[in-house]
Amino acid sequence: MMLAYVFPGQGSQFVGMGKDWYDRYDFVREIFDTADQALGFSLTELIFQGPAEELQKTANTQPAILTASVAMLQVLNKAGIRPAAAAGHSLGEYTALVAAGTLTFCDAVRLVRLRGKFMQEAVPLGQxxxxxxxxxxxxxxxxxxxxxxxxxxxxxxxxxxxxxxxxxxxxxxxxxxxxxxxxxxxxxxxxxxxSAPFHSSLMTPAGERLAVELAKVEIKNPEIPVLANINADYYTTAEQVRDGLIRQVSNPVLWEQSIRRFVADGYRMFVEIGPGNVLAGLLKKIDKSSGIININGEGDPEPLITRLKEA
Incomplete structure (x- = not known):
């Protein structure tokens, strides 16, 4: 059975996400340390200790969810589990691109920090x-x-x-x-x-600012197919990824269409990797016949890894 990874976006964050596996694995701690070094402040402390109001600020939320999700992904990588394809909801698309070897984690965490800042600043608060x-x-x-x-x-x-x-x-x-x-x-x-009208034309200035930053980083062709939010079609080249990430900021997220595309292409088992279970809930509404496993960084992962290997 072909396996597709899906990664959540903004709204799934909570104080303490990923702490269980952070305490359990040295290589998970290394990912959080890498994020701290890349950003120049302790994102780890904010994720694990809050305050929640600070974590919920868009420029903090985006790198926080990305970091927690990549840490959970690494547990599956270490177990030798690889997906046939991936997708992510809004911000989650960056995690999918890290999973596909298209972006390095360091570049991705810096980009989403700026993405959050640019999106927040595109429209004055309250408007x-x-x-x-x-x-x-x-x-x-x-x-x-x-x-x-x-x-x-x-x-x-x-x-x-x-x-x-x-x-x-x-x-x-x-x-x-x-x-x-x-x-x-x-x-x-x-x-x-x-605090802002994300994925609307009001975000166009944010996309223009993000384009400048995307031009500075190396983007590779995806090693596995990644479905783009903007058109529910697969990225196959680095240039498509660069263009898609710019347009994604000010265009709608076609999530239902993306899942339907996966199902039509034969993907019937999904793994939601990251905090919360929002995408699992959506999947059940889109296609009841597909299966989904949640990898949320809590408890012993070995039973889930065994299930995935059997799948």
Missing amino acids: GGMMAVLGLDADKVVEGCRLAAEAGIVEAANFNSPGQVVVAGEISALKKAQETLKSLGAKRCMMLPV
């Missing part, structure tokens, strides 16, 4: 946000955003699963969209605790 729309078909969400555009910029940002689409935009337009989407039949429209 933009995101809203989860539940129980409404994706095409109706897109239509609702179009109808609400008279109040400002509001766009579909994450196509997560059937009946779950996240929209992003200016606060005034989000309020208008909330009314419009409910009138179209949405069961719930819930503002999310994020």
Whole structure:
């Protein structure tokens, strides 16, 4: 059975993530140490001790989740387990590219630190946000955003699963969209605790700044197929990766489409690597027949490694 790794994005973080395996393995501690050295401050201390308010700042959250996820990935690498393909949700795409040998961990952790900073600075605090729309078909969400555009910029940002689409935009337009989407039949429209309208056209300045930084790092062709958020198609060259990471900042995450592409291509066993289990929940809504194993850095990994080797 072909195995695909999937990596979570922002929102899965919590104080203490990865601590269990950090205490258990020297090579996991080395990854956290590498992140500290690359960033010039103790990200490890922030991850394990908080405060949560500081960890939740976008410029901290992104390298923190990446570091914890790569540390968990390394446990599987050491056990000799390799995926046939990978994908990541938003920020998680960087972890997928590390897994594919496309980016070094050092470069990736520096890039996502800057990515978070650029995304936060693209729109002044309090002027933009995101809203989860539940129980409404994706095409109706897109239509609702179009109808609400008279109040400002509001766009579909994450196509997560059937009946779950996240929209992003200016606060005034989000309020208008909330009314419009409910009138179209949405069961719930819930503002999310994020500080910027990620994956919308309002993030274009962040993408332009990120392009400058991406030009400074070596990007290799992926060693395994990695599905891109922007089009649910596989990266095959370094230049595609560079372009995709720039565009990803201001374009919607096609997560449901990505999982459906995996399933159509014969991937029926998924491993979510990183804190939380958000992607496992989405997978069950997208394709109930596929299996998923969570690698979240807690407890003894040996039973999970045995299951994966058998799979």
